[in-house]
Amino acid sequence: MEQPFDLTLIWAGIIAFGVMMYVLMDGFDLGQGILFPFAPDEHHRDVMMNSVAPVWDGNETWLVLGGAGLLAAFPLVYSVFLPALYIGVFLLLAGLIFRGVAFEFRFKAKTSKYLWNWAFAGGSTVAAFAQGAVVGAYIQGFETENFRYVGGALDWLTPFTVITGLGLVAGYALLGATWLIMKSEGEVQQWAYKLAPRLLLMVLVVFAVISVYTPFVDPYVKTRWFSGFSAIWLLPVLALYCAFVIFNALRKRQEGMPFVATMGLFLFTYLGLLASKWPYMVPPNYTLYDAASAFESQLFLLLGFLFVIPIVLAYTAWTYWVFRGKVKAGGYH
Amino acid sequence: MELDPLFLSRIQFAFVVCFHAIFPVFTIGLASFIAVLEALSFKTGNPLWQKLSKFWIQVFAVVFGMGVVSGIVMSFQFGTNWSNFSYATANFLGPVLSYEVITAFFLEAAFLGVLLFGRDKVPQGVHLFAAIMVALGTFISSFWILSANSLMQTPGGLELRNGMYHVVSWSEALFTASFTYRFIHMALASFLTAALVVAGVSAWFILQKREFDTNRKALSIALWMLLILAPLQVVVGDFHGLNTLKHQPMKVAAMEGNWQTDTGVPLILFAIPDQQAQTNHFEVKIPKLASYVLTHDWDGEVPGLNEVAPDMQPPVFIVFWSFRIMVAMGLLMVVFAIWGLLLRYKGNYHRSRRFLQGLRLMSLSPFIAVLAGWVVTESGRAPWLIYNQMTHAEGLTPSLTGGMALFTLIGYILVYAMVFSAGVYYLLKVFRGGVEKANRPHEQDEVERAKRPFSAAHASLEGDN
Numbered sequence: 159m160e161q162p163f164d165l166t167l168i169w170a171g172i173i174a175f176g177v178m179m180y181v182l183m184d185g186f187d188l189g190q191g192i193l194f195p196f197a198p199d200e201h202h203r204d205v206m207m208n209s210v211a212p213v214w215d216g217n218e219t220w221l222v223l224g225g226a227g228l229l230a231a232f233p234l235v236y237s238v239f240l241p242a243l244y245i246g247v248f249l250l251l252a253g254l255i256f257r258g259v260a261f262e263f264r265f266k267a268k269t270s271k272y273l274w275n276w277a278f279a280g281g282s283t284v285a286a287f288a289q290g291a292v293v294g295a296y297i298q299g300f301e302t303e304n305f306r307y308v309g310g311a312l313d314w315l316t317p318f319t320v321i322t323g324l325g326l327v328a329g330y331a332l333l334g335a336t337w338l339i340m341k342s343e344g345e346v347q348q349w350a351y352k353l354a355p356r357l358l359l360m361v362l363v364v365f366a367v368i369s370v371y372t373p374f375v376d377p378y379v380k381t382r383w384f385s386g387f388s389a390i391w392l393l394p395v396l397a398l399y400c401a402f403v404i405f406n407a408l409r410k411r412q413e414g415m416p417f418v419a420t421m422g423l424f425l426f427t428y429l430g431l432l433a434s435k436w437p438y439m440v441p442p443n444y445t446l447y448d449a450a451s452a453f454e455s456q457l458f459l460l461l462g463f464l465f466v467i468p469i470v471l472a473y474t475a476w477t478y479w480v481f482r483g484k485v486k487a488g489g490y491h
Numbered sequence: 492m493e494l495d496p497l498f499l500s501r502i503q504f505a506f507v508v509c510f511h512a513i514f515p516v517f518t519i520g521l522a523s524f525i526a527v528l529e530a531l532s533f534k535t536g537n538p539l540w541q542k543l544s545k546f547w548i549q550v551f552a553v554v555f556g557m558g559v560v561s562g563i564v565m566s567f568q569f570g571t572n573w574s575n576f577s578y579a580t581a582n583f584l585g586p587v588l589s590y591e592v593i594t595a596f597f598l599e600a601a602f603l604g605v606l607l608f609g610r611d612k613v614p615q616g617v618h619l620f621a622a623i624m625v626a627l628g629t630f631i632s633s634f635w636i637l638s639a640n641s642l643m644q645t646p647g648g649l650e651l652r653n654g655m656y657h658v659v660s661w662s663e664a665l666f667t668a669s670f671t672y673r674f675i676h677m678a679l680a681s682f683l684t685a686a687l688v689v690a691g692v693s694a695w696f697i698l699q700k701r702e703f704d705t706n707r708k709a710l711s712i713a714l715w716m717l718l719i720l721a722p723l724q725v726v727v728g729d730f731h732g733l734n735t736l737k738h739q740p741m742k743v744a745a746m747e748g749n750w751q752t753d754t755g756v757p758l759i760l761f762a763i764p765d766q767q768a769q770t771n772h773f774e775v776k777i778p779k780l781a782s783y784v785l786t787h788d789w790d791g792e793v794p795g796l797n798e799v800a801p802d803m804q805p806p807v808f809i810v811f812w813s814f815r816i817m818v819a820m821g822l823l824m825v826v827f828a829i830w831g832l833l834l835r836y837k838g839n840y841h842r843s844r845r846f847l848q849g850l851r852l853m854s855l856s857p858f859i860a861v862l863a864g865w866v867v868t869e870s871g872r873a874p875w876l877i878y879n880q881m882t883h884a885e886g887l888t889p890s891l892t893g894g895m896a897l898f899t900l901i902g903y904i905l906v907y908a909m910v911f912s913a914g915v916y917y918l919l920k921v922f923r924g925g926v927e928k929a930n931r932p933h934e935q936d937e938v939e940r941a942k943r944p945f946s947a948a949h950a951s952l953e954g955d956n
Contacts, residue, residue, distance in 0.1 A: 219592065
């Protein structure tokens with residue numbers, strides 16, 4: 159069917175935006191879980207959990223929408239990534255379930271509190287690692303034949319994906335720490351100030367390793383970056399600039415800027431990643447146009463999005479307004 | 492023995508979906524019950540209704556939370572274990588599931604926060620509106636899911652091109668031949684589930700002489716619901732069965748345990764179906780009744796399983812017995828509905844200990860009936876994933892090995908076992924706390940937080956609190 163306009167490109171934009179939103183939003187609350195074992199005492203943990211309790215499950219609804227949206231707009235991504243990452247997806251879901259349950263039960267628990275602490279920390283860390291490994295697997299590419307994944311169960315697990323997995327764990331921890339700086343005060347905030355520069359250093363190390371390693375893993379990425387100078391070199395430069403801003407803001411004990419600049423670091427790294435693989439959505443064989451669903455289906459859903467999403471945003475904003483005001487420390491019981 | 496990824500995936504899907512289904516089937520009905528309580532409170536100003544609502548909102552919060560947690564797995568399960576099916580049907584299934592998220596999940600999540608924590612923050616009318624929106628969200632959600640399921644049972648509005656289905660008519664694809672029957676049958680089941688749980692829990696409180704007047708009101712409402720819905724469900728179920736006979740005759744043949752196409756077919760009450768021998772053992776039957784029920788003619792012709800090859804038949808034993816369990820539960824509900832009416836006529840439905848004890852047990856019956864019903868309709872479709880178009884084997888993920896499927900099957904069982912035992916343990920504590928505890932002012936100021944399902948409940952996880 160002749161397409162009057164390029165819906166697939168619009169959907170690629172929507173999905174790319176949605177993934178970025180999910181990474182930033184669930185990132186800082188997963189970060190609380192990653193930092194959980196390092197917190198000095200239960201008071202710190204109470205504050206950390208309270209700082210994200212009202213928003214984390216809303217964030218995960220976006221993950222469900224991401225899964226369903228991929229199936230609707232780019233079914234090939236859905237039907238290749240999920241089988242290829244089978245074990246990783248299980249770990250991701252199990253991690254998310256454990257930490258979701260820990261949110262609910264930790265404040266009800268007394269003697270079993272440490273168990274829920276572990277469930278929250280373990281679940282968050284595993285989920286973050288699995289997401290990072292997905293990114294690595296995407297760069298690596300998938301063994302496909304005739305629009306089907308034909309590789310093995312653990313093809314995704316390579317030294318490279320372990321590095322990207324750890325990288326995202328460190329990155330989420332950094333997002334979590336800078337979020338905590340913004341949302342807390344007193345000794346908890348001081349603790350977060352101490353953590354953040356070390357985490358940033360770890361992120362930069364992984365960033366460097368991945369940048370050097372990727373062109374060796376993938377010749378496509380190599381030609382994209384090294385066949386003459388292009389505007390995409392601006393992206394890593396901007397990412398490094400963000401890192402510099404974070405360092406500075408932390409040194410000056412600014413409260414909001416570290417978090418904002420960390421989001422910038424994520425954004426430019428993410429755009430750099432997309433630029434490396436564009437237009438491949440299921441590398442190395444399929445572009446976004448190969449992966450797209452039918453025009454009618456993309457249109458049917460897009461119309462719904464245009465009508466329904468403004469309403470969703472309106473009543474979501476209204477409920478935030480109903481519960482406006484500061485979140486205090488101390489558990490709900 | 493070689494591990495069979497197909498068999499293990501089917502077990503896994505059945506396990507995950509059964510585990511998940513028990514939560515929404517309860518919350519769909521309970522959300523409406525809460526909306527009714529809030530409406531009565533709004534209209535009459537009688538504090539009794541609000542007292543009841545506060546308690547049942549707590550129960551709702553816990554069950555809803557477990558439903559959300561177990562539901563996340565579902566939206567990825569299609570891709571991990573059934574990727575060929577997902578890919579082939581994505582043009583339909585993708586938009587339908589996405590619409591479920593944007594029209595139902597966000598609605599529920601947002602207004603649940605107001606329902607749980609907003610009682611003192613918004614006017615009473617707005618709080619009632621939130622209760623109605625949550626109830627509406629649960630129905631919208633079931634609309635999309637049952638639409639997707641009905642398409643797999645009675646496909647329509649689709650066209651297969653190059654291995655992918657394309658939607659040629661959205662209205663035909665969304666409202667396929669079995670959709671209306673399935674939706675009404677399921678909606679009634681949800682209402683019945685809520686009615687029977689409310690009746691059972693209220694009966695237990697009354698037996699303990701706790702908050703007698705309040706719980707008696709709840710019991711009264713639940714029994715009226717049961718009286719109207721239980722017989723209605725029998726009628727709707729019959730229509731649904733006739734619809735199935737028309738579109739999926741082999742499913743009905745398996746439900747009836749009928750191996751041979753014949754006229755004047757008996758209704759089998761008891762039998763041990765033997766798929767290998769293609770016959771039943773130890774039959775107890777009523778002559779010609781099946782023909783009459785299915786064709787409204789004592790000598791009508793009823794299709795039997797011999798119309799397809801044995802390897803294209805559904806698993807008869809499972810379908811046959813699940814169907815009987817479902818029907819038995821439904822008839823028991825009717826018995827209790829009538830018993831309740833007779834007691835009410837004598838003015839002592841809240842005093843008969845035998846009746847109240849019976850209701851306590853009956854609170855499990857809707858869950859058994861719903862699970863058995865879904866086993867009938869899903870197993871009865873076998874070996875088809877999309878009826879007469881795609882088999883389970885064709886829909887499976889090609890790269891899936893038996894080991895991988897076994898690993899995640901065990902994994903999900905372990906994860907769910909932990910979630911479920913913590914959840915049920917906690918739910919029982921909410922029940923023990925009862926209406927009294929739900930209405931007790933809290934010792935500390937409540938920390939302001941939205942959208943935390945369990946934090947609406949005030950019980951502690953261990954010990955008495």
